[in-house]
Every structure is written in structure tokens, then in C-alpha cells.
Amino acid sequence: MKVDKAADLMFWTYFMVDWSKVGQEPSDMKCAQCGKPMNQVEQAVDSSGKRFDGYVCHPDKRLIWVRAG
Numbered sequence: 001m002k003v004d005k006a007a008d009l010m011f012w013t014y015f016m017v018d019w020s021k022v023g024q025e026p027s028d029m030k031c032a033q034c035g036k037p038m039n040q041v042e043q044a045v046d047s048s049g050k051r052f053d054g055y056v057c058h059p060d061k062r063l064i065w066v067r068a069g
Contacts, residue, residue, distance in 0.1 A: 006046040014061040024056065031057035043068060
């Protein structure tokens with residue numbers, strides 16, 4: 001997934017993403033609210049090449065972005 005500025009990811013909410021167009025797979029990360037496993041979202045890459053891993057919990061509508069190392 002391409003984004004213009006990585007800083008924009010901080011403001012994205014669950015409802016701003018078209019989940020039918022974003023690749024996802026199960027992950028080992030657990031949701032802090034409900035404890036269920038979160039899905040890992042395809043990496044987001046900004047125009048400067050910074051990469052971010054995304055995690056989503058659909059039941060709680062929680063979306064987290066983490067800078068990929």
C-alpha cells in the first residue's frame with residue numbers, strides 16, 4: 001500500500017481504509033482491548049521509502065501502525 005506521507009498514518013482510523021482492497025493475514029499480535037488475534041496488514045510505504053507494518057482488529061475496529069525495522 002502506498003501513502004504520500006508516513007505521518008498521515010497516525011491519523012488514519014479503521015473506517016478510512018477500504019478493507020476489501022488491503023491484503024491481510026493472521027498474526028501473533030493480540031488486541032489490547034479484546035485479546036483476540038489481530039490481522040497483519042500489507043506494509044505501507046511512503047514516498048521517501050519508509051515502511052510501516054499495520055495490525056487490525058476487526059471486532060474492535062482498532063488499527064495500529066508500527067515502523068518496520
